[in-house]
Amino acid sequence: MTSPLTSTDISLRVNGEERSATADVRTTLADFLREGLGLTGTHLGCEHGVCGACTVLLDGAAVRSCLLLAVQARGAEVTTVEGLAEGDRLHPVQQAFHDSHAFQCGFCTPGFVMTTVALLAEEPTPSRERIRECLSGNVCRCTGYQSIVDGVALAASRDAG
Amino acid sequence: MTEVGARAVGASVRRVEDPRILTGRGRYLDDVVLPGMLHAAFLRSYAPHGRLLSVDVAEALELPGVVAVYTGADMQRLTEPGKPGVIAGMDQMPGMALPASYGLAVDKVRHVGDPIALVVAESRYLAEDALELIEVDIEPLEAVVSYADALDPAKPPLFEEVGSNLAFQMELPLGDVDGAFARADRVLTATISVHRHHPNPMETRGIVASWDSAAQKLTLHASTQSPHMLRLLLPPQIGVPMEQIRVLAADVGGGFGLKNSVFREDVAVAAAAKDLGRPVKWVEDRLEHLATGGHAREEKADVELAVTDDGRIIGARLDLVLNVGAYLADPFPGSTMAMAAVMFFQGPMKLEALGAKATSVFSNKATYVSYRGPWATGDFLRERSLDIVARELGLDPVEVRRRNYVVRDESPLAMLTGTPYLGVTTRECLEEAVRLLDVPAFRERQEAARAEGRYLGLGLAAYLEGAPPPKTNGERQADIVGDETTYLAVDERGRVVITTRQQPHGQGHQTTLAQVAADELGVRFTDIDVLWGDTDITPVALIGTGGSRAATMANGSVLHGSRALKAKVLALAAELLEADAGDLELADSTVSVRGTPGIALPLAELARIVATEPERLPDGVDADLRITEVFDGGEGGWSGGVHACVVEVDVETGLVAFERYVVVEDCGLPVNPAIVEGQIRGGVAQAVGAVLLEHAAYDEDGQFVAASFLDYLMPTSTLVPDIEVHHVQTVLNDPDVNFRGVGEGGMIVAPAAITSAIEDALAPFGAQVREQHLPPSRILELVGTVPVR
Known part of the structure; x- marks a missing residue:
């Protein structure tokens, strides 16, 4: 429910498409993506910017969509986990995660995938130590991280950036 | 990245679950959207302990977008209080206090985060706005926090009807304890403690409740390890019979034992949805979760060890106290874990006698829930004890373990x-x-x-x-969780359908159960579907996934069920191929006759004949390609x-x-x-x-x-x-x-x-x-x- 006094139209490019919807000005980018646009692949794990589950790309940079307002993303290019695969063909990072058993419950996974996509775009061949450092802003409760690091390393070795 | 080869079991087959999760198509609780759905938020106590004098919701109700606000008084009107542990037989245990409670606080608040009111509004944002407009008056009571507080008779009892803060007490004498201490060369003592921490899955708790007043049917979407548990526990509280409740759980974002409970919030949300006749969603936020989602551990034990000079622990006395918090988890009250912890103290140790006293106490803290190895404090006490012995006797901890672990x-x-x-x-x-x-x-x-x-x-x-x-002694130990039932079938397309009571939340059962079935049946891994998470189709079970049961119980049930299903398939194929069933084999989803190449009956064709041309089958033949397999765990x-x-x-x-x-x-x-x-x-x-x-x-x-x-x-x-x-x-x-x-x-x-x-x-x-x-x-x-x- 939105109020005419506080609602606004928000237009942005999401996964390569122009999208717009009306939302309260206080709506977070995460809620806008999930509820306004129906893109529920972006998950909310803490809503205070620590766990990284809600990570999306904003003009190519990994950001926490729970800490941004949707209005701050006006006119921007947003990529979510739904925007990576081409049809049935997984994105190389997604494929490497699949091949590495990189997750269990999968709730945190979209955030890890998006963080990894951003990392490999900037640093195509990170060391294992560097991978651990760059993933340290994302929390996973299931895996103990090793298989995720394996997945990132595998993606890097396949030139996935 | 193993592909499924000749045998699926034993291979690190890539998970069937992964593609949907990786592409954002997993469906977790907060992804459920129903027509007309409302959103709920709880007002929670800021006070650890107090009398709830008044809850004024008038201003909150006036906020545009707010549909209803429920308080403890409403819960008294709409529901019956929950009696934790009764369905699991905990009320039969001597020394066990099981105070009942409503979904919302009625006359007292008993911990920070105790739910006081439930706002239902057109959006979660508005529901949270309304929380700030509720006026609550709480008269503080002295807080019961530590073990000493809880054991102090001068401190106020959390539940007046219990009369003290003792939640559970038992003694467990095993073997000749005094004799072991008499034979010991020395007695070592220590006080060992485990602090309160918790499962903290990345997906918090949550539920979507939807009431169909025409059908008088309640549908619950839940983030749970045990969908049927809600059907078993809610009826006496919300007045809807079990057969009128359907629980759906798709992808679940972790549990670790926490989500093997039915929570007071579940009761309140279900009651609100039924009262309003509209779907209501509640998704716990992380701050709520950390404070009230369910804590675990917090035990302390005075340990007395009867030790020989060569470093063996021959006897032990434990006096263990567990701080269970305020409200008991249902159906597995945390207070019982005091008993579990002392019983697991022995583990693989050649202990000759154990005298244990286990006590659980109420305090003004959040509910104590099961967390991955809920008895693990017992193992911690044993291993700390072995290290204490090593240090005291100047022995290497490895050598002490060699002398104490069983061979x-x-x-x-x-x-x-x-x-x-x-x-x-x-x-x-x-x-x-x-x-x-x-x-x-x-x-x-x-x-x-x-x-x-x-x-x-x-x-x-x-x-x-x-x-x-x-x-x-040849008998299975009593197990309240029961045997494992699985339904297996070949459907009309020739696909094998496994319907499990397990509720995977990261364990990959959709993959592993299919691996077992593929090998046993001789059916392609990709021809198998595993169904779960819908109580209209899954076998009834108090626990879905928990207690590390799936490996033996679910796989075992699927293994034996697959064998029974295969026998049915081969018997039918024998009729259709006019061959002896003993000469047939099923491999790669096709029945063939051994030694007679060229004769083959694909499972899909057999299934099509059964479904659409039953006249081709002889009279009286069993053409029902369904199995209900009940597995008791075998030898374990x-x-x-x-x-x-x-x-x-x-x-x-x-x-x-x-x-x-x-x-x-x-x-x-x-x-x-x-x-x-x-x-x-x-x-x-x-x-x-x-x-x-x-x-x-x-x-x-x-x-x-x-x-x-x-x-x-x-x-x-x-x-x-x-x-x-x-x-x-x-x-x-x-x-x-x-x-x-x-x-x-x-x-x-x-x-x-x-x-x-x-x-x-x-x-x-x-x-x-x-x-x-x-x-x-x-x-x-x-x-x-x-x-x-």
Whole structure:
């Protein structure tokens, strides 16, 4: 429910498409993506910017969509986990995660995938130590991280950036 | 990245679950959207303990977009109070107090976060706005926080009807305790504690309730480990019979035991949805979750050990107290874990007698829930005790463990409880861990490092877990969770459909159950569908997934059910092919006649004939391609192993770093090694968090002080090390089913291994580690840099 006094139209490019919807000005980018646009692949794990589950790309940079307002993303290019695969063909990072058993419950996974996509775009061949450092802003409760690091390393070795 | 080859079992088959999750198409609780759905938020108590004098919701109700506000008085009108543990028979246990409660606080608040009111509004944002408009008047009562508070008769009881804050008390005498102490060369004592921490899955709790007034049917979408549990527990509280409740659970974002409960919030939301006739969604936020989602552990034990001069613990007395918080978890009250902890103290140790007293106490803290190896404090007490003996007698902790752990097929052949040590490989695991870490070489390196002011430590610990354990005197032990029922069928397309009571939440059952069925049936892995998470189709069960049961119970049920289904398929094929069933084989989803190439009947064709041309089948033939398989666990067996690690403690900062972490384990035959190793590593990571970071802390007034991820620190990728997993040769106990549970082991044993290593590192400082929580501040106390608080 939105109020005419506080609602606004928000237009942005999401996964390569122009999208717009009306939302309260206080709506977070995460809620806008999930509820306004129906893109529920972006998950909310803490809503205070620590766990990284809600990570999306904003003009190519990994950001926490729970800490941004949707209005701050006006006119921007947003990529979510739904925007990576081409049809049935997984994105190389997604494929490497699949091949590495990189997750269990999968709730945190979209955030890890998006963080990894951003990392490999900037640093195509990170060391294992560097991978651990760059993933340290994302929390996973299931895996103990090793298989995720394996997945990132595998993606890097396949030139996935 | 293994492809399914000739045999699926034993291969790290890539998970069927993955593509939907990786592309954002997983469906978790908050992804459920129903027409006309409203959103709920709870007003929660700021006070630890107090009389709830008034709750004024008038202003909140006036806020546009607010549909309803419920209070405890409304719950009294709409529901009956929940009686925790009754369905699991806990009311039959002597010494057990089971106070009932409503979904919302009625006359008292009993912990910070106790739900007081439920706002239902057009959006979650508006519901949260309305929370701020509710006026609450609470008259403070003295808070009951510590063990001493709870045991002090002068402190107010949380539940007047109980009369004290004793939630549970029992004594467990096993063997000749006094005799063991009389024979001991010395008696060692210690007080050992485990701090409050919790499962903290990445997906919090939540529920969507929808009432169909025409059909009088309640549909619940839940983030749960046990969908049927809601149907079993809610009816007496909300007045809807079990057969009118359907529970749906799709992808579940972790549980670790927490989500094997029905919560007071579930009752309140279901009652609100029924009252309003509109779907209501509640998704817990992280701050609520940390404060009230469900805590675990918090035990303390006075331990008395009867020790021989050669380092054997022959007897023990335990006096254990567990702080269960305010409201009991339903159906498994945390208070029972006091008993479980003392019963698991023995583990693989050649103990001759155990005298235990277990007490649980109420306090003004959040509900104590099951967390991955809920009895693990018992294992922690044993392994700390072994290290205490080693230090006291000047023996190497490895040698003390050699002398105390049982050896397979040598006396004692059974635990003090009577459960046989059938097929235990604890000693093999120990020796392999010692070999892998090269303990003698490590000791030299440790010595050299100390000379340079660097503090390395080696720790190790063992555990046993029965899931289910071997039979005792030929009988299965009583198990309230029951046998495992699975439905298996060949549908009209020739696809094999497995309908399981398991509720996967990360374990990959959609993959592993299909692996087992593929091998047993001779059907292609990709021709198998695993269905779960819809109580209209799944077998009824109090527990879906929990207790590390799936490996033996679900896989075993699928294994035997597949064999029965295959026999039906071959009998029908024999009729259609006019062949002897004994000459037929089913492979690659096709029936063929051995020695007669060219004759083949694809399963899809057989299924089509059964569905559409039944006249081709002889009269009286059984053409029902469905099986209901009930598996009792077979012979059972032990899962277990030894964890060993090397840490370096920075005595300037108090930080601990892992140099190496080795798991040597025996979980029988793994169905999918990558999944098994993932379970183990995940448990170790939780233990790393438990020991070095996590603490669900209250201050002395009962205020909760760890309500954000800035205060409750989770282990991250820079702290958790790579974890080596090694397997020893297992001993097969059952003719058919030797897959054993592995879900809990990591979290059971790793806290003991890590604390052991830290104590070893700090030996030059004379540090005596008697607790599990060792954050930097405590490390600095142990080395004497800062004074002990």
